[in-house]
Amino acid sequence: MDKLETCDDLERLRKSLVSEESKEKIRILICTTGCRALGAEEVYRTFQAEIENQSLADKVEIIDTGCQGLCTRAPVLTIEPMGVFYGRVTENDVHEIISRTVLKGEVIERLCYTQEGKRIPYIKDIDFYRKQKKLVLRNCGSINPKNINDYIKRNGYAAISKALSGMSAEDVIHEVVSSGLRGRGGAGFPTGKKWELAKNAKGDVKYVICNGDEGDPGAFMDRAVLEGDPHSVIEGMLICAYAIGSGKGIIYVREEYPIAVEHLNIAVDNARSLGLLGENILGSGFCFDIEVKMGAGAFVCGEETALIASIEGRRGMPCPRPPYPSTSGLWGKPTNINNVETLANIPVIIFEGADSYRSIGTETSKGTKIFALAGNVNNTGLVEVPMGTSLREIVFDIGGGIPKRKQFKAAQMGGPSGGCVPEKYLDTPIDYESVKEIGAIMGSGGLIIMDDSTSMVEIARYFMEFCQNESCGKCTPCRVGTQRMLEILTRILAGEGKKEDLSLLSELAEVTRNSSLCGLGQTSANPVISTLYYFQNEYEELIAEKV
Amino acid sequence: MKDNVTPDKTSAREVDLSRFRSIIAKYSDTTLSELVPVLQSLQDSYGYLPMEVLEELSASTGIPLSKIYGVVTFYAQFHLEPRGKHIVKLCSGTACHIKGAPDIEKRIADILQVEEGQTTQDYKFTYKAVACIGACFLAPVMMIDDRYYGKLTEEKTENILKNY
Numbered sequence: 001m002d003k004l005e006t007c008d009d010l011e012r013l014r015k016s017l018v019s020e021e022s023k024e025k026i027r028i029l030i031c032t033t034g035c036r037a038l039g040a041e042e043v044y045r046t047f048q049a050e051i052e053n054q055s056l057a058d059k060v061e062i063i064d065t066g067c068q069g070l071c072t073r074a075p076v077l078t079i080e081p082m083g084v085f086y087g088r089v090t091e092n093d094v095h096e097i098i099s100r101t102v103l104k105g106e107v108i109e110r111l112c113y114t115q116e117g118k119r120i121p122y123i124k125d126i127d128f129y130r131k132q133k134k135l136v137l138r139n140c141g142s143i144n145p146k147n148i149n150d151y152i153k154r155n156g157y158a159a160i161s162k163a164l165s166g167m168s169a170e171d172v173i174h175e176v177v178s179s180g181l182r183g184r185g186g187a188g189f190p191t192g193k194k195w196e197l198a199k200n201a202k203g204d205v206k207y208v209i210c211n212g213d214e215g216d217p218g219a220f221m222d223r224a225v226l227e228g229d230p231h232s233v234i235e236g237m238l239i240c241a242y243a244i245g246s247g248k249g250i251i252y253v254r255e256e257y258p259i260a261v262e263h264l265n266i267a268v269d270n271a272r273s274l275g276l277l278g279e280n281i282l283g284s285g286f287c288f289d290i291e292v293k294m295g296a297g298a299f300v301c302g303e304e305t306a307l308i309a310s311i312e313g314r315r316g317m318p319c320p321r322p323p324y325p326s327t328s329g330l331w332g333k334p335t336n337i338n339n340v341e342t343l344a345n346i347p348v349i350i351f352e353g354a355d356s357y358r359s360i361g362t363e364t365s366k367g368t369k370i371f372a373l374a375g376n377v378n379n380t381g382l383v384e385v386p387m388g389t390s391l392r393e394i395v396f397d398i399g400g401g402i403p404k405r406k407q408f409k410a411a412q413m414g415g416p417s418g419g420c421v422p423e424k425y426l427d428t429p430i431d432y433e434s435v436k437e438i439g440a441i442m443g444s445g446g447l448i449i450m451d452d453s454t455s456m457v458e459i460a461r462y463f464m465e466f467c468q469n470e471s472c473g474k475c476t477p478c479r480v481g482t483q484r485m486l487e488i489l490t491r492i493l494a495g496e497g498k499k500e501d502l503s504l505l506s507e508l509a510e511v512t513r514n515s516s517l518c519g520l521g522q523t524s525a526n527p528v529i530s531t532l533y534y535f536q537n538e539y540e541e542l543i544a545e546k547v
Numbered sequence: 548m549k550d551n552v553t554p555d556k557t558s559a560r561e562v563d564l565s566r567f568r569s570i571i572a573k574y575s576d577t578t579l580s581e582l583v584p585v586l587q588s589l590q591d592s593y594g595y596l597p598m599e600v601l602e603e604l605s606a607s608t609g610i611p612l613s614k615i616y617g618v619v620t621f622y623a624q625f626h627l628e629p630r631g632k633h634i635v636k637l638c639s640g641t642a643c644h645i646k647g648a649p650d651i652e653k654r655i656a657d658i659l660q661v662e663e664g665q666t667t668q669d670y671k672f673t674y675k676a677v678a679c680i681g682a683c684f685l686a687p688v689m690m691i692d693d694r695y696y697g698k699l700t701e702e703k704t705e706n707i708l709k710n711y
Binding site for chain 1: 578579580581582583584586587617618621622623624625636639640641642644645646677678679680681682683684685686688693694695696697698
């Protein structure tokens with residue numbers, strides 16, 4: 001690859017890539033990340049062989065992509081330009097797909113998605129897709145994440161090019177501030193403000209860290225973005241680095257996500273060989289490079305200060321704040337940490353402008369949010385909707401409702417730091433403020449749907465067991481509080497609960513929430529508090545039953 | 548611990564330190580900041596982290612053994628005991644939990660005749676329950692080495708394990 005020396009070089013490359021793309025070619029896009037678990041790689045290889053055997057390489061192309069969203073139908077593929085969507089595809093279907101759909105334009109009914117008893121062949125007619133708004137996931141599932149040209153073709157790196165050629169660092173920060181973007185990692189701190197703090201902090205060395213340590217049970221949006229569109233995260237980091245004056249970035253990613261690690265390493269190497277990372281990027285004088293670091297398996301490392309300790313080679317234990325990482329972070333230097341989804345929003349904001357971004361969402365929460373929809377719901381998968389969408393729309397319109405004619409009971413939002421939202425809030429528009437009011441949090445966006453066969457006390461116990469395992473042990477309220485709450489919950493479930501247990505649980509929950517050092521401890525009691533509040537009868541029944 | 552047999556049948560007493568030296572040579576800067584990546588590479592090579600290797604690491608870098616040991620025991624990824632040829636990781640995330648992971652967990656323990664966290668006697672499998680592996684849409688799901696197996700039933704799990 002030749003290095004791109006200027007912003008014009010990038011634009012020329014993009015134009016030539018677009019013009020080279022054959023309009024007549026039929027493209028078969030198949031997810032080979034999440035869908036791997038159900039044989040997508042074998043299907044991909046069979047397509048490759050079939051295309052070669054039939055000498056169709058001039059007419060047909062098979063492209064391996066990241067997550068296409070409707071994971072419940074895995075392995076899934078889309079055939080462009082027709083827009084045919086097939087699911088549960090096996091190696092045995094490949095020959096028929098080529099001979100009937102690709103060559104003759106016929107639809108194979110049995111592979112189509114079913115909606116209200118009818119087979120829906122085209123992606124544009126599937127409610128699951130129709131009711132979403134893909135901003136962050138704009139490329140995920142429609143490009144080959146291992147090919148930087150695919151990203152560039154779709155205006156990739158045009159946002160950093162725009163920033164470098166005509167915007168000052170202040171302009172970039174101003175744009176992010178006025179977009180209203182808030183951190184997608186959970187707490188919802190305004191991203192532009194965070195950047196401003198890092199920019200204003202004194203120090204000649206500054207770091208940009210991408211927090212890819214998504215460890216919430218039930219969340220997989222960061223994984224999907226890293227696997228399916230790693231360059232959008234890299235571009236987000238570049239823009240951040242330019243804005244705050246940083247020369248070095250680190251992507252901290254979970255070792256449990258081997259495909260994400262692989263794709264990130266490829267993406268960083270490719271960006272570097274094109275000159276989009278390294279010295280004098282696009283001839284602007286701006287220098288920035290990225291290192292990919294693997295986490296070693298500790299949930300608490302999602303906490304900024306613990307993550308920094310882990311990168312420094314220490315036990316990943318949080319520290320009291322202030323000082324905040326923006327003034328004193330990695331190696332004591334000003335450090336800006338954003339989550340994967342937050343960073344993937346940035347190129348859209350800079351390229352399209354803050355005004356267009358602001359027009360999506362609610363008063364206090366702008367843009368879209370990705371939810372990892374799982375549990376007792378028909379269409380499990382990855383869903384991106386404007387902020388302010390109601391749970392009912394997500395669960396029933398997009399998610400297709402609850403399987404086996406069971407009833408919706410609760411949605412567990414925000415992982416171990418979140419809470420269980422009961423049926424009566426199904427119509428509440430979801431944004432940072434409203435979810436907090438109903439006792440959950442946005443968190444990173446894990447959304448587990450539970451039907452009426454789920455025991456809410458068991459769910460509380462499950463989360464408490466998780467938090468107790470993952471507590472780093474540094475502060476007593478978290479270390480001991482989670483332990484005691486777990487003991488009580490286990491006892492109630494074993495049929496040995498006592499009446500006083502409920503008030504004891506509430507008390508322990510409050511103390512743990514109010515006096516723990518970090519977010520893990522402070523929020524560990526949320527599942528207990530929310531289930532006690534909304535489903536107290538279940539606790540009482542379990543306690544009464546033993547008598 | 549020292550009486551255990553590593554997967555490649557080398558006795559733990561005779562840990563091959565030349566492997567250690569070739570790995571450590573790749574890191575120009577084996578200060579604390581590289582500790583986690585160095586440990587990850589060492590574990591990739593040995594399959595676990597033998598105490599002899601940790602002692603050697605401490606001696607050659609000057610990082611106190613206590614500090615190294617503290618890091619090794621903090622993170623779920625590191626192991627001080629030899630492990631099986633294949634690592635079975637059953638996801639215990641929320642979606643898997645409500646979709647029947649506890650039953651699969653018992654079944655695996657039954658088939659492999661080990662408790663969670665243990666290695667089979669023939670060192671073929673090490674069995675672990677892990678926090679969410681981010682494949683909730685496939686719940687319940689497990690990974691064997693780097694391969695995912697989704698929508699598990701007890702029967703399917705048994706067939707998968709038999710084929711290893």
